[in-house]
Amino acid sequence: MSLEQELENALPDRIELRDICKTFIGRKQTTIALEQIQLSIAEGEFVCLVGPSGCGKSTLLNIIAGLEKPDSGEVLISGEPINGPGRDRMVMFQEHALFPWLDVLDNVLFGLKLKPGLAAKERLEVAKYYLQLVGLEHVEKSNIHELSGGMKQRVAFARVLAPNPRVLLMDEPFAALDALTREQLYGDIQRIWQARRKTIVFVTHNVREAVCLGDRVILFSPNPGRIFQEFEVPLPRPRDINSVSLAEYSLRITATLKGFTNPETNQVAE
Amino acid sequence: MKRGLISVLFFVILIGIWEAIAISGKFSPVLFPRCEQIVEYLWQSTCDGSLINATLVTLRRLILGYAIGLAFGIPLGFLSARFRFFHDTIGLLALGFQTLPSVCWVPVALLWFGQTEQALLFVVVMGTLWSVVIATEGGVRAMPPIYVRSALTMGSKGLHTWIHVIFPASLPYLVGGMKQGWAFAWRSLMAAEIFVTILTGFGLGQLLHYGRDLNAMDQVFGVMLVIVVIGLLVDRILFSPWEAFLHRRWGTSAAS
Numbered sequence: 001m002s003l004e005q006e007l008e009n010a011l012p013d014r015i016e017l018r019d020i021c022k023t024f025i026g027r028k029q030t031t032i033a034l035e036q037i038q039l040s041i042a043e044g045e046f047v048c049l050v051g052p053s054g055c056g057k058s059t060l061l062n063i064i065a066g067l068e069k070p071d072s073g074e075v076l077i078s079g080e081p082i083n084g085p086g087r088d089r090m091v092m093f094q095e096h097a098l099f100p101w102l103d104v105l106d107n108v109l110f111g112l113k114l115k116p117g118l119a120a121k122e123r124l125e126v127a128k129y130y131l132q133l134v135g136l137e138h139v140e141k142s143n144i145h146e147l148s149g150g151m152k153q154r155v156a157f158a159r160v161l162a163p164n165p166r167v168l169l170m171d172e173p174f175a176a177l178d179a180l181t182r183e184q185l186y187g188d189i190q191r192i193w194q195a196r197r198k199t200i201v202f203v204t205h206n207v208r209e210a211v212c213l214g215d216r217v218i219l220f221s222p223n224p225g226r227i228f229q230e231f232e233v234p235l236p237r238p239r240d241i242n243s244v245s246l247a248e249y250s251l252r253i254t255a256t257l258k259g260f261t262n263p264e265t266n267q268v269a270e
Numbered sequence: 271m272k273r274g275l276i277s278v279l280f281f282v283i284l285i286g287i288w289e290a291i292a293i294s295g296k297f298s299p300v301l302f303p304r305c306e307q308i309v310e311y312l313w314q315s316t317c318d319g320s321l322i323n324a325t326l327v328t329l330r331r332l333i334l335g336y337a338i339g340l341a342f343g344i345p346l347g348f349l350s351a352r353f354r355f356f357h358d359t360i361g362l363l364a365l366g367f368q369t370l371p372s373v374c375w376v377p378v379a380l381l382w383f384g385q386t387e388q389a390l391l392f393v394v395v396m397g398t399l400w401s402v403v404i405a406t407e408g409g410v411r412a413m414p415p416i417y418v419r420s421a422l423t424m425g426s427k428g429l430h431t432w433i434h435v436i437f438p439a440s441l442p443y444l445v446g447g448m449k450q451g452w453a454f455a456w457r458s459l460m461a462a463e464i465f466v467t468i469l470t471g472f473g474l475g476q477l478l479h480y481g482r483d484l485n486a487m488d489q490v491f492g493v494m495l496v497i498v499v500i501g502l503l504v505d506r507i508l509f510s511p512w513e514a515f516l517h518r519r520w521g522t523s524a525a526s
Contacts, residue, residue, distance in 0.1 A: 065423055087425040097420035100520045101438040110434075111424035145521025163424065 020073035032224030048214035056225025090160035150181035328473035335394025347406025364403035372397030372458030397458025402451035409443020
């Protein structure tokens with residue numbers, strides 16, 4: 001495979017979820033994390049899953065990733081049922097999950113080394129390309145602990161982008177960052193998504209974040225975890241999280257959300 | 271620089287106090303030798319080769335026993351941490367034997383192997399192995415599970431995950447295990463050498479023992495000093511650079 005081919009945009013994948021059910025049996029109580037989830041995500045679509053804590057949205061993401069198995073139902077990626085984790089679906093976690101024993105460049109190379117058909121020199125070029133894409137080519141030899149929180153998430157982003165997966169799964173990747181860094185990353189992720197065109201499933205409990213990033217926002221309700229309502233976001237891109245139209249749109253979703261969240265345990269940010 | 275000076279000053283004062291007590295004559299000079307006598311013993315035994323010889327014999331036994339302990343202890347610790355079957359069998363065995371002071375293996379070793387090198391080796395391995403297993407297991411368990419999950423999603427599995435993720439991720443904890451193993455090996459060898467006399471080689475422990483038999487306190491203290499210095503040197507040469515590297519990479523603060 002030539003380098004040009006490698007850096008070409010891989011065709012994004014279609015994701016279909018059929019009748020996904022998942023129940024956690026605890027010592028004291030049984031939680032129905034997911035009940036009969038049906039969802040179709042188009043090629044290249046950016047979908048945000050929103051809901052209060054405990055509505056099963058992260059569980060669903062782990063199921064799509066293949067890290068957890070559903071009790072029943074199946075996940076189809078471009079028509080094929082999945083079997084465990086796979087390189088076609090990369091996951092970005094809330095914690096950066098970078099390996100502290102490797103430097104920045106080697107972290108980005110980790111996934112590339114597991115991808116067959118690339119020579120060492122090509123891998124290096126690909127890794128540097130993505131580090132440049134996230135604006136961090138100058139820290140490639142740094143240790144992970146020397147980076148700021150935002151830089152770490154950027155490296156993690158480069159790491160999941162590098163093997164050129166067709167699907168990106170993101171589990172609250174910006175939740176632990178400060179507001180200013182987050183806003184920068186909203187810009188970055190929209191820019192990179194438009195350039196690299198991937199199917200993205202993004203889990204968050206922040207409605208505005210979801211409206212800012214998603215083509216579609218899917219609202220989950222807890223106990224049992226179900227899809228409550230879907231919202232198409234018609235706003236033009238690139239979107240600014242501070243814009244009035246975005247805030248107005250978010251308000252509609254938040255109002256729906258308040259309908260089923262107990263105000264005392266309301267953990268949903270507006 | 272200033273810290274080095276403080277360390278030196280501390281030991282100079284300590285030696286001064288010792289010397290003062292020895293000179294004061296409150297205790298019999300046989301039991302409380304002056305520093306010069308200890309230095310003289312060290313010098314003489316170095317010149318006639320007996321001290322050097324004993325040190326080499328001891329180090330050979332130590333390195334061999336420690337290496338065997340690590341070679342078996344680290345893999346067993348990993349297995350015990352990752353697989354329930356090994357945790358419930360080897361892990362439990364290790365936990366039990368770890369509580370047994372290593373000197374308790376001396377009678378068994380003597381009866382099984384007689385007064386031979388194998389007897390000493392057996393005691394050292396038994397003293398080292400179990401503590402390495404326990405420390406390694408604890409270290410691997412302390413590793414954050416997110417690394418393995420993240421590696422799985424990037425297409426890593428089986429042996430690749432072990433070599434490229436689980437092993438390096440547990441390195442900082444492994445050093446702890448290896449240090450503990452070293453301490454246990456050192457202690458068990460000294461215990462064994464003091465109790466077991468064998469003709470194929472006199473180690474430092476045996477030299478210490480004869481010092482007692484001969485009422486030669488200068489020899490006893492001299493040998494003890496050598497034992498302490500060897501322990502310090504090993505820590506500095508073997509473990510310190512490694513720990514410093516880990517601190518740099520992981521960003522954990524080094525003890526300062």
